[in-house]
Amino acid sequence: MPKTASLQPSNIGAGQRLASLGELLRDWLPHQRWFAGKHRPVTDLRLLSMTELYPGCLHLLVHTGHTGTHADPTGVLSGHPGGPTAPAGGVPAPGGTPATGDCYQLLIGIQAHLSPRLGRALIGRADVGPLAGMAVYDAFQDPRSAHLLLERLRHPGTLGPLRFEADPDQPVPAGLAPRLLDAEQSNSSLVYGDAYILKVFRRIQPGVNPDLEVPVALAAQGCDRVPAPVAWFRTTQPQEATLGVLQPFLPDASDGWTLALHALATGDDFTAQAHELGRATADVHLALAAAFPDGGRGETARMAAGMAERLDAAARSVPQLRPYVPGLRGAFNALTACDPGPPAQRIHGDLHLGQVLRAGRDWFVIDFEGEPSRPLAERRSAHSPVRDIAGMLRSFDYAARQRRPWRPEWARRCREAYCAGYAARAGWDPRAKHGLLRAYETDRAVYEVLYEARHRPDWLPVPMAAIERLAVRGD
Template sequence: MPNTLTPRPRAATAPDGSLDSLGGLLRAWLPRQRWFAGKDRPVTDLSVLSVTELFPGCLHLLVHASHVPVPTPGGTPPPGDCYQLLLSLRRHLAPRLERAFIGRATDGPLAGYAVYDALHDPRSAQLLLERLRRPGVAGPLRFEADPAARVPGGLPPRLLDTEQSNSSVVYGDAYILKLFRRIQPGVNPDLEVPAALAALGCSRVPAPVAWFTTADPRPATLGVLQPFLPDATDGWSLALGALAAGDDFTAEAHALGRAMAEVHLALAEAFPPAGPGENGGTAEAMCARLDAAAHAVPGLLPFVPGLRAAFAALATCDTGPPAQRVHGDLHLGQVLRAGRDWFVIDFEGEPSRPLAERRTPQSPVRDVAGMLRSFDYAARQRRPWRPEWARRCREAFCAGYAARAGWDPRKKHALLRAHETDRAVYEVLYEARHRPDWLPVPMAAIKRLAVWGG
């Protein structure tokens, strides 16, 4: 089954030829966006999957960006990706929207119109909330809501200006809409998981109150509206604040470990575990990802033998806790603290991985390893590096986790090391593509993890 939506004859509810007017503009604009996944693969073609007029002056598009396939030892990436766009059109662009400006169409039915990202326009963002408040359909799009939720109208929108692979709009400090940018067919875990946990009464995860999907060309989740926690602070900011002040963070890390264990227990109840983990197949997949990353980032090559040893040890070690649904991309930026409580958000998983893989049961050690890597990331944001700060946080997190989960990640050394190594390899590839200045952070971990016992 394909991992991305691919072109086929479309059913448009906006004037035919829209992409003829927009194609050249989008070809130049898309690769510059933070959430564009194909930065290392030039766009060879753009094709429309669907175009729907959400309301006058605002188009919803699903476009397919084709790339030249680049074979790697880990396999050939898909030749293209599907992206969700909301575009507003005006004859005259207001100065406050200049940063959202994509270009001015010169031909086709939209000739003469200024085209810009609609999420930057308060009017368009408010009208999008109105669609979410009133379930219904618009062309291939379906808007749904929790019947028990009552979202008020007229909430002022605020587009979050943060680095992420999607786009988020906060409405009146009461709700937050996550708009998925890279679309894959199927139910997105960021809708599926919070809804399942809410049904169990798990309060660690904000429940979805409204969402929208597409049925054409294949069913896929497009966006989710959830309660916003206005007084909450993300774990990354809290950790950096503690480092800057020279404060200890172990009490917070211990509480966070307990909270994450509670979420894992709820996940195991909502999605029955798949039984013992299959370490052999997991090790093979990790080796394939390592080969692909080393092909893209030559700086990894000297460490490949040592990293492979970590994966080989995984294949023969204790399987550890049963495989189950997990967060999949856990780090300090994916947790919020409000008062004394920790909350877990963003269950989408690693967007670069196929959606089916992100929904597959995996070892909960994967999430633990992600958080341990995040403590190391935080410690390296200040000079001199504070390795003892990171070590104490890692120990406290694992201790808190063990106290609630009933098993201790630190006693699964080979399993934890393999998952931490796999995470560091992912980080190297991510930083090389998106934030080259950050590459030394995961590379320092690679050097440590390539030595047995690291």
């Protein structure tokens, strides 16, 4: 058996342990794909919560402060929005602003001798404090820790500030082998026996995460387009917050982005799939409206002003955008005179081809967390369902422009089929809400331009093609 550090509270206090771990974590965190403060050194590390899962394994909630910012002096979970990460099928939703500090969930293993199979998980060796000389590693990559998390979820209960809960009508079998998925960007996910997937939220904000709240509510509505949670865990300190959700895993499913690119590569028609995807989106929107009935009408004047502000800010940063500003601003100004569209309601919030799965002949919608760079309260608020639709339409455009020659006609057919499928199920046609749809697409495309200019300049022509189209009056 490998020797582990003695971590009982009676002999090593939380402050002493953090002193041993602090420098390692400061250097390691900015290099993680789920860390919102990329390229900004961590200048302050504040311990919010420390719980020993088993000897040699610590569950941590830490608050980070970055260069040029001030750490949260209250030591509570941070709710500031952070920097974006690009999902498959598009770029992050508009509206995020740089973070001043964030709370992160960590699972830290500590051993004297680290097994070679955990070499990739190594963070480093502590060189100060009571843990000096010990190997420190990311325990989410340790099968032992993954197994223990599942057992905690299978047998609900309390461990310090952690609360493990489960749906008693959906028991989870024992002995499922875990594996860590490598494709996650803002979270970490563990798959158990190709039967369940545990999404562990890395960046934590106070309150119920929509990726738990929404699927639970949709399951109560009988909506089978969204895998229903079977177990979850949360913390009660320093504030109530969701930490992870266990849901059924669809092992034979493919995401919409992969399927769309395959269709483009092989020349296969994708309009039938797009039509069915539109129907699936409408199913989810109808179930959301029933599950969260306190929507109402959006304030178009305030929405238009916010879109115009984002346009002006983007144009100051991206010169290529400036010639199109008058036409784009016209799309936003027209909002006050156009049909307000359907009532505001809970929506997905970050819908694109990478957020949908096709298993057999059915489409499933996943990842209701919303855009992680937005505050949790905003992600849980009501918006027009047209915003989701615009996100998916932009995703079709991105797929059609992955390779030269671009395939705008392919995107047009998919967009038409998607809207037709949505109309067949929802009872109203997104294409009939032309002014609203144009405004939301424009807002999305403006942010895409800003994102690509900053992070992937070679991709800038993709959203600029949409900008040219959307800037034309009456498009």
